[in-house]
Amino acid sequence: MNTTRSYRQRGLECTEYVIDVPLDHDRPGGEQLQVYAREVVDTTQPDASVLPRLVFLQGGPGGKGPRPVDRSGWLARALKDYRVVLLDQRGTGLSTPANRQTLPRRGTPADQAAYLSHFRADAIVRDAEVLRRELQGDEPWSALGQSYGGFCALTYLSYAPEGLREVFVTGGLPPLSATPDEIYQMTYTRAVEKNLAYFDRHPDDRDLCVRVVDHLRDHDVRLPTGERLSPRRFQGVGMRLGMRSDFDALHYLLEEAFVDGLSGPELSDTFLVGVGSAPFSSGPLYAVLHEACYCQGVASAWSAERVYTQRPEFALDPGTPFLFTGEMIYPYLFEEVPALVPLREVADLLAAKDDWPPLYDPDRLAANDVPVFAAVYYDDLYVAREFSLATAAAVGRLRPWITNEYEHDGLRTGNVLDHLLTLARQTP
Structure with missing residues (x-):
């Protein structure tokens, strides 16, 4: 892992990381990609450097991590309790890009499609695990998944729950088996x-x-x-x-x-x-x-x-x-x-393509022991509540908060994260 630089701006200390990860994690010796992440710390917090880490899983797919300019919104609340890691998912932001300009270098459309088949939540989760181990060894971290980031969080719980201390999901409990x-x-x-x-x-x-x-x-x-x-x-x-x-x-x-x-x-x-x-x-x-x-x-x-x-x-x-x-x-x-x-x-x-591998493990999710706190927006246009509520009932130790007070952008426009953190602190 390379630390590219650290800097301060408006009460934030930012440290940038770049890691090499396999294109196909099942072939660790094959082609490599770069994945970028920015760790953000509140410089006004006492002993902020010893706070636990929270990785933010961005909505999308294909969304890069937020670019913070100050302590505001949900990030300000998160920074009271965590060092926040903002991940540029593979193919986005400062990670190895995948777009109309770069993909033709792969070759034919079939070659490009085969390449992009490694850019779903299962690969994103394994990238996050490489980063976590580089940053803190075997110590688990917390995760916050917004929208598609919540899909990634459920994949994380399915295949690498040992990396998670607790999970927060905002508008992103996915259907586990629906077509x-x-x-x-x-x-x-x-x-x-x-x-x-x-x-x-x-x-x-x-x-x-x-x-x-x-x-x-x-x-x-x-x-x-x-x-x-x-x-x-x-x-x-x-x-x-x-x-x-x-x-x-x-x-x-x-x-x-x-x-x-x-x-x-x-x-x-x-x-x-x-x-x-x-x-x-x-x-x-x-x-x-x-x-x-x-x-x-x-x-x-x-x-x-x-x-x-x-x-x-x-x-x-x-x-x-x-x-x-x-x-x-x-x-x-x-x-x-x-x-x-x-x-x-x-x-x-x-x-x-009809041979996509599974993204979720229902048996493992049913036996899940990682605390999960999820905001389900009753009128959500993007992630239907019917599927989210079925998933909430199917995952062990998942506590849903069902609300019609917010829409899909509730994390950005309201106090959704504070509510979920309060639930977490009140739950034995």
């Missing part, structure tokens, strides 16, 4: 509920959305990055409905949708910038590996797209009441988004 189709059927149902809540609050926006779709159907509208804004791409903006911080922001975006141009109404630059801000360029693995996160021994076969065709309420046909979709990745994105277009064949191959 992608079962998951997306539930996710579309939750999306319908979110649409009803949104249009109940902003009833005039439904007709405005129909007007936007009609305009996009009749005009070649380009985003600031150059790609076409299609009706389906606009429909996907509904992903924001699962975040408290974005729910009403979507309304404010829509209210500036049109301006009067030389040839009549056109979509405003303000609107186009807002619609085009999806993180596919900075986090392409989010799209490429999204459905693979749910696959254990089955192919996704573009599950979200297939289920979409079975849900006529989401059709963009004239006369059909408009509905946004939610957190789904579709094949059309790999035809329209510049950061994804070169990865279309790779994505197709991954969607067809």
Whole structure:
């Protein structure tokens, strides 16, 4: 392990680490990757250097660790009790990158798909274990998993529980055995509920959305990055409905949708910038590996797209009441988004892969002895409560906190971590 540098900023002491890990942990002598992590300590805390460590497992997939600029939000609360390790999961941030620029160096699309098959939660957990042993030997550490990071935490409990002292999960208790189709059927149902809540609050926006779709159907509208804004791409903006911080922001975006141009109404630059801000360029693995996160021994076969065709309420046909979709990745994105277009064949191959290994061990989870404290958001658009509650009942020593006070971004916008830490300190 290399310590690249240490520095201080606004009450934080940051130390950066880079470790070498195998691409395939079952072949430790084979190709190596680099994984980056940043340890953060609160310089105002007495004896902060002797506090236990907490590793933060980022949402995603394909999300890099947060870049802290000061003591604020959930990090400020965590730093009262821990040294916090912010991990750049393999393929992201300052870890060895995986994107449209680097992947062609692997060779054919088949070679690239084989490479990316080693970028799921099972590999991320084994990377974390290499880092933990480098930092503190056999001593276990705590883990905080946000969203997809919670999926990783359950994989961690399945295959390396000896590395964990306690686990906190926010909006990320995954389905342990459901198929992608079962998951997306539930996710579309939750999306319908979110649409009803949104249009109940902003009833005039439904007709405005129909007007936007009609305009996009009749005009070649380009985003600031150059790609076409299609009706389906606009429909996907509904992903924001699962975040408290974005729910009403979507309304404010829509209210500036049109301006009067030389040839009549056109979509405003303000609107186009807002619609085009999806993180596919900075986090392409989010799209490429999204459905693979749910696959254990089955192919996704573009599950979200297939289920979409079975849900006529989401059709963009004239006369059909408009509905946004939610957190789904579709094949059309790999035809329209510049950061994804070169990865279309790779994505197709991954969607067809039917020999994904298991991500969870139900027997080991049932016998789990590591304390787990999990926030389950009752109205979560991204991780359906029905699956999360079933998982909570199936995992030993897991205490769920079920709340409708927060949305999927509760860790960032509320006192969710403080609540879970309080539960942990009150639990024998």
